[in-house]
Amino acid sequence: MVKVVVIGGGWAGCGAALTARKAGADVTILEKTDMLLGCGLVGGIIRNNGRFTAAEEAIALGAGELFQIADSVARHKNVDFPGHKHATLYDVTKIEPKVREFLEDMGVNIKFKCRAVDVRVKERTIQGIMLASQEIVEGDEFIETTGSSGPMGNCLKYGNGCSMCIQRCPAYGPRVSISKRAGVEDLVGRRSADIYGAMSGSCKLNKDTLGENIKRQLDEKGVVVIKIPEEYIKKEKLSMKVCQQYALEEYATNIVLLDTGYAKFMTPFFPLEDLRKIKGFENARFEDPYAASKGNSIRYMSMAPRDDCMQVIGLNNLFCAGEKSGPFIGHTEAICTGILAGHNSVRKALNLELIKLPRALAIGDMIAYVNEQIKTENGLYKRFTFAGSIYFERMKKLGLYETSPEAIKDRVAKLNLLGIFKENLIIKQEKVAGMYNNRF
């Protein structure tokens, strides 16, 4: 039996666990907190702009279940908001138990409150992951999806301090870079020559604390745009944002709210005393980060060098996905890199050739493009998402952006990749071995 250990249970880790399990491996997820999905517990935006194409590609490749779960708990579909079209907003308060139940039913072993703190490495091969409890979790292949945000020291040195976000570092302990512990130096994103990282781009308000009008509009349409009084406009915040797809003029001069269960507020942070002076926000309070008056989490502090098969360069059996694998933004990007890493980890264990997704697919192109870009001079200043900014422009230019599920399915079929992530590689190999044995 091939044993795959996934470190980090965010969207990328769930994606990796999904395909590793489908390919036939015995899969364990190590998660430091008490819930899966990481930042996906407070995000909620999928299928906007090029993310629609990527989600449909993942479905056609045979690993679309996580998108289908998100669709099933959608509060709003086909929502347009400034700079974005046809978004689906999933309900962040409902999705985690569904994903947890789905993965557990598949037979994925999820260990909560297990923080990975160190690795045991021999000749560039990881043998086991050490947990904070000193227990060693052994495996054949490892996938690091620990993300790149926090811990508190980074949020303080490069941001405004711990703002008590969903990562909950003070309660569950800081993220540890497993690739670095195994001897591979991290790549660190920058926002200027001397400042590392970037700040998360949105915070969430409790919907019940907003004015009736705003609440009703959110419930009905999923989006509310309100002009910010002149004295509270802070355009300099745009350059600070991770989410370049939302670093638009409209977001500095307007309050853009999206209904994801919470009222997702598309600005990194906002002093509550200022916010409460605006009509409809007199009683507002933050739901995530709890201290969104002062700041937000710092991200892109810990990315591993990798190849286009998602394997970490310099180690024999470590894969990576999500923000750990480059300056990606978003759940869709995390899931799409995760499903490739999970599938390839099993191929690696079985000595099969690893898959590189072709550049005729948005997912394949982005994975390769980001790798090229971060090696350029200003690469570590850039962020990448299917939903906007430079990469969405590229998608449109190359004709990768497509909103017809049938057309996307055709594209995948023409590349002979339909359902490729569904295949149980272990059973297939046993069959081949069986045939071989019978001959002798």
Added chain:
Amino acid sequence: MALNYYCIDAGSQYCPCHLAKTENCLICSMMQGKEICDCRWQGICVYQEYMWADGKIEERKTIPASVVEKNFLTDKLVIIKIFIPLDSLVRELNQPGTFVFLRSEGSPEYYDVPLCVMDIDESNKILSFAVNIVGPKTKAIIMSDSMVLMRGPYWNGLLGLKHIKSSYSKHWLIIGRGIGQASIISVVKNLLRGNNNITVLLDSGTLKINIAEDELKKIGVIPQEFELNNAFYKKRLREIIEKNAVDFVYSSGSDIQHMFIQNILNKLSRRIPLIASNNHQLCCGEGICGSCETLIDGELIHFCKVQLGSENVLGG
């Protein structure tokens, strides 16, 4: 894998300390002059504490304390009791492995002697110490009739403190020899509160007297006789460890004693943690002076601050 240790002071009121100020913090990478946060997490962010305190640190103070009793057990061994005027300080001193520095009034700082807090009477705010008179510093202390100067508290007097603090309904074997017996009373009191079953072996060593015996009997623990340098007792020790279901062993005595016990434990099929008295030369207590510095697995360890498993200290 890196050495797994933690700082005894992290999270206390004396953290951050001078080591943070000089970019030598034992747990925080930021305060080792690095750019990325990657710490030995102990439940708090030292960097945050330091920034919030605006770089100010709280130092341990030297306070005068009156001598209330001096009891010469032999010509080389004295029990000194002193009165501590501050309730809060008495509470801070009341945990296993606590030590302070004492010196006679009027002596310079280099007369400081690290002494284990043998016993504490919290209601009367009285601390007891056992002083073995060996040189100029200890001689000066026992000459003090009314006052001594005390600096503390320091907590790293034994290695493996977390096992003692978290133990509930376990079986402990405690071996104390010579002046090392001074540290076992507070350990036993702490373990009794956790409903643990305790077997104590006492070896008077070169002192020729068991300094912990009377106090242990008072709290209902009857110690057994033991001699480290006697083949019969060595065999008996092996039997106790192997046949009784001992969960933890606390050794308070010389490094030779620690090694002897660790060797027995290494041969067992199940792993029994050894908690050991910290025998390093403690001088400043702050991780600064370097007298307790020891090279372990390529890392310089300051044993006045570092809690490290005995298997790393003694070789597992």
